[in-house]
Amino acid sequence: MSHPVHAALDGWTAAFNRHDPDAMAELFTEDALFQGFGPEPTEGRDAVRAYYAVVPADRVAEGTVLHTYTLGEDVAGGYADVTIRNPEGPQSHVYMSLVVVRDGAEWRIRQYHVSPVMPQD
Structure with a gap:
């Protein structure tokens, strides 16, 4: 079984690349x-x-999980x-940190x- 942060990033990337705000919101807890x-900072699915x-519909994201951890059976993070690609301009390179919790059979x-990754000189 893969770590739940991998599944969370996969779900986030798929919803982002489809430009589907409703699917994105469902990945999160209420x-x-x-x-x-x-x-x-903001709070909640809305x-x-x-x-x-x-977010402009022409943006496409790709990501790689760098680190994961678990805190018991129902909490994990990483x-x-x-990288979020803009076909007509600069790319956004970020580190994304996630804490996920078990919600029934799902992880949210x-x-x-x-946090933006600063370019190396």
Whole structure:
């Protein structure tokens, strides 16, 4: 069985690449803490849905899980290296950290944070 962070990143990437804000919101818990590129953290599925609804449809993401951990049977986390491609401009390279929790038979994202990766000189 693969680690739940791998499944969370796969689900996130698939929803992002389909430009499907509803599917994206369903990956998160109802009370998820979400820190994207915006200046303030937000909370909940509605905030996640609204955030991804304004992402241009031509963006495509790909990512690789770099580290995972588990805290008991129902909580896990990790981080990934993610690139969001813009066909007409600069790429966004970020580290994404996730905390996922078991919700019945599913794993959902409880906490999400991205940080830009600064270019090396």
